[in-house]
Amino acid sequence: MAETSKLPETFYSTNKIDFSKPIDTSNLKEKSTIVTGGASGIGAGVVTAFAEAGAYVTILDRNEELGNALVEKLTAKGLHVQFTKVDIASFSSQTTGFKSAISFSPHKTLDIVVTSAGISTSTTSTKWLASNADNDDPEPPSTATLDVNLTGSFYSAHLALHYFKKTTPEAAPEGDATPQSKQIIFISSLAGYLPARDALDYQASKFGVRGLWKSVRHSHDIVSEHTPFRTNLIAPTFINSPLIERIVPGLKAKGQGVGEVDDVVGGILRVACDEAIYGRAVAIPVRREVAGDRNFDLGDDWEGRDAGPGLVEGIVNGGLEGLQLLSHSSAEGRLKGVGTRG
Numbered sequence: 001m002a003e004t005s006k007l008p009e010t011f012y013s014t015n016k017i018d019f020s021k022p023i024d025t026s027n028l029k030e031k032s033t034i035v036t037g038g039a040s041g042i043g044a045g046v047v048t049a050f051a052e053a054g055a056y057v058t059i060l061d062r063n064e065e066l067g068n069a070l071v072e073k074l075t076a077k078g079l080h081v082q083f084t085k086v087d088i089a090s091f092s093s094q095t096t097g098f099k100s101a102i103s104f105s106p107h108k109t110l111d112i113v114v115t116s117a118g119i120s121t122s123t124t125s126t127k128w129l130a131s132n133a134d135n136d137d138p139e140p141p142s143t144a145t146l147d148v149n150l151t152g153s154f155y156s157a158h159l160a161l162h163y164f165k166k167t168t169p170e171a172a173p174e175g176d177a178t179p180q181s182k183q184i185i186f187i188s189s190l191a192g193y194l195p196a197r198d199a200l201d202y203q204a205s206k207f208g209v210r211g212l213w214k215s216v217r218h219s220h221d222i223v224s225e226h227t228p229f230r231t232n233l234i235a236p237t238f239i240n241s242p243l244i245e246r247i248v249p250g251l252k253a254k255g256q257g258v259g260e261v262d263d264v265v266g267g268i269l270r271v272a273c274d275e276a277i278y279g280r281a282v283a284i285p286v287r288r289e290v291a292g293d294r295n296f297d298l299g300d301d302w303e304g305r306d307a308g309p310g311l312v313e314g315i316v317n318g319g320l321e322g323l324q325l326l327s328h329s330s331a332e333g334r335l336k337g338v339g340t341r342g
């Protein structure tokens, strides 16, 4: 291969993740963790796994009922979890949530932020593009999905870097977590990689989160002198959670597999616990009845051609097939040839 396999001088990611390595959750002990959207689905799975590993977890979510129920369940087991009601699309509301996490933590720090809050209203569609409303002024489309998924993640990243800096060991009491362990784990989606129809707002928001992650990742060398931190991205395909429960029966009827929340939690734990992983994007494919970790590294970097070959392999070899349904075309048929081109 030509020179392009060489990383540019600026460090922005470590090598591809080795998924055969066991995950050691011991370094999550006493980590001060925020999980946005932690009341339900993937977020609730992360809250549970982190709390069981000994982390102090703050759920930032708008769903009080689910959030409080999860806190009750986990604190009954002696775990450290609190709920703070927050609208993720509001900066002041999120700021209050971040402060509450720092107060709750044993060393008054912030160590890990997982951005799981999200909605999928799909208020925009290709019907929008096909509409012929010459006579009427159009109604403005809803930006709710962008507001929560993208602006919310943007605020989370801004607040995370601010409070990471404020709570680095120089400023924090003895015994604080090591600075490398501070990290932002962005939850995007495979909808942030592959084109889909009928969900323009959702897709734009998830490509946006991916762009945000790439930019934060590239800030490493600028900020590392003051605030070392890590960042990684998680890109799940269809996951059996309340977000998509209404479409799961239809997907299954078409023979489409879906992943489970545990598969995503496994991907998040892997990047959270291994401090040698920086700047990697992890795909969570649909579940197949095979042993072992089926998650894989998308290669979303210079060496991996921005995940292009990783996506082709995922579609051709299985696991990402759900995206064919979203793209309304036979991606498998089209991509099989691509995989064999020289």
Ligand SMILES: NC(=O)c1ccc[n+]([C@@H]2O[C@H](COP(=O)([O-])OP(=O)(O)OC[C@H]3O[C@@H](n4cnc5c(N)ncnc54)[C@H](O)[C@@H]3O)[C@@H](O)[C@H]2O)c1
Residues within 6 Å of the ligand: 036, 037, 038, 039, 040, 041, 042, 043, 060, 061, 062, 063, 086, 087, 088, 089, 115, 116, 117, 118, 119, 148, 149, 187, 188, 189, 190, 235, 236, 237, 238, 239, 240, 241, 242, 243, 244
């Ligand atoms: N389920 C999937 O198929 C799938 C696939 C790819 C990516 N994702 C992403 O994973 C993340 C988690 O999704 P999930 O499947 O667990 O969904 P979910 O609906 O179970 O959980 C989302 C949580 O976000 C919270 N939330 C939504 N808007 C909020 C707001 N304005 N302020 C505060 N909290 C808010 C909800 O109350 C809920 O608890 C989302 O970002 C989603 O886009 C999900």
